[in-house]
Amino acid sequence: MTEAYIYDAVRTPRGKGRKDGSLHEVTASRLSAGVLNALKDRNGLEGHAVEDVIWGNATQVMEQGGCLARTAVLQSELDEAIPGLSINRFCASGMEAVNLAANQVRGGAGNAYIAGGVEMMSRVAMGSDGASIAVDPSIAMEQYFVPQGISADIIATEYGFSRDQADELAVRSQDRAAKAWEEGRFDKSIVAVKDINGLPILDNDEYMRPGTDMQSLGGLKPAFKDMGEAMPGFDKVALMKYPHLERINHIHHAGNSSGIVDGSAGVLIGNADFGKEFGLTPRAKIRATAKIGLDPTIMLTGPVPVTEKIMADSGLTVKDMDLFEVNEAFASVVLRFQQAFDVDPDLVNVNGGSIAMGHPLGATGAIIIGTLLDELERSDKEIGMATLCVASGMGAATIIERV
Secondary structure (H helix, E strand, O other): OOOOEEEEEEEOOOEEOOOOOOOOOOOHHHHHHHHHHHHHHHHOOOOOOOOEEEEEOOOOOHHHOOOHHHHHHHHOOOOOOOOEEEEOEOEOHHHHHHHHHHHHHHOOOOOEEEEEEEEEOOOOOOOOOOOHHHHOHHHHOOOOOOOHHHHHHHHHHHHOOOHHHHHHHHHHHHHHHHHHHHOOOOOOOEOOEEOOOOOEEEOOOOOOOOOOOHHHHHOOOOOOHHHHHOOOOHHHHHHHHOOOOOOOOOOOOOOOEOOOEEEEEEEEEEOHHHHHHHOOOOOEEEEEEEEEEOOOOOOOOOHHHHHHHHHHHHOOOHHHOOEEEEOOOEHHHHHHHHHHHOOOHHHEOOOOOHHHHOOOHHHHHHHHHHHHHHHHHHOOOOEEEEEEEEOOOEEEEEEEEEO
16 A cells, blocks of 8 residues: 655644634635645645645534635635545544545545645634534434533543642643743744735734643633533433433533634645655655544543554554644543553643643644654654544544654
């Protein structure tokens, strides 16, 4: 099978996902087009250089609706002969775009692809697509649907994680992200967002809260306690599914959950012939990809079974991995991953994660693949895995290896 290589990976800074966020004036297609242009310019792409642009986003309505991928191509400087494919695997959309592109290359369906994603959460609110699993009682009741925050608290209850453990992870994420920015660890990949006059709008992740400590987090009220305990309450739904639990321990709040932000990221993937044609040197190869479905109520434990699957499929083991990127959707997601595989926390999210910098749903999967690649190079390590939990009970993972 043909090898699929990563030739480049870029991302925008992440802006606060509110009307006063720096990126609020930018549309999803325009932010995406900026990423596409950066990959084109950095790698000297001319003409019909890539087979397709595969682009993920989670809330595919309004200006993020239609085939956003094609709109972004047309708004960019890429050749109009390049088509576009929009996909949605919720939080793993950007990763799934990369995985699809890699497997297309591996299977011989074109020499190269650009893959990634976008989410403008300040402009298109999460949940505004009215997903039937959340709003249709005939589905929601049958599947014991609860919001993701309740699912995160179920994980904490089921696997014994305390509020202090979650807050400690959040402080570590903030400290690591601040250090990464101070030391310029993201410089290779960050593409500043500019206005139509070429003036910078945002060149850093603005959601971060450096100096966050246990004391400041300790004063925050659990975010999902009221919706869980109010009558009839999602806690009762959860306890119908998991009757062995006496109650749900609500430990998550704004400080130990992922931030709502705007952002976009893209990865240039191709075979060896593509690299020769454009004089490019591959940075890594994609060793394996995987996705999995699981219980839709607890929902967010996907990184565990998908890691088991990708290791079995690839013939590798968790011990073979030098680094891990596990999306910090909620603190308990990462805590459960570390617990399940007895992973050293020093190898997980070494430059911080979505608790500190935010989680632009459709882009995050591509972001963490790029972050993993940059850190493998910076620390002179060889192989790593990125993984995400996914709404409705799914998981996705990608293993990359430097070349």
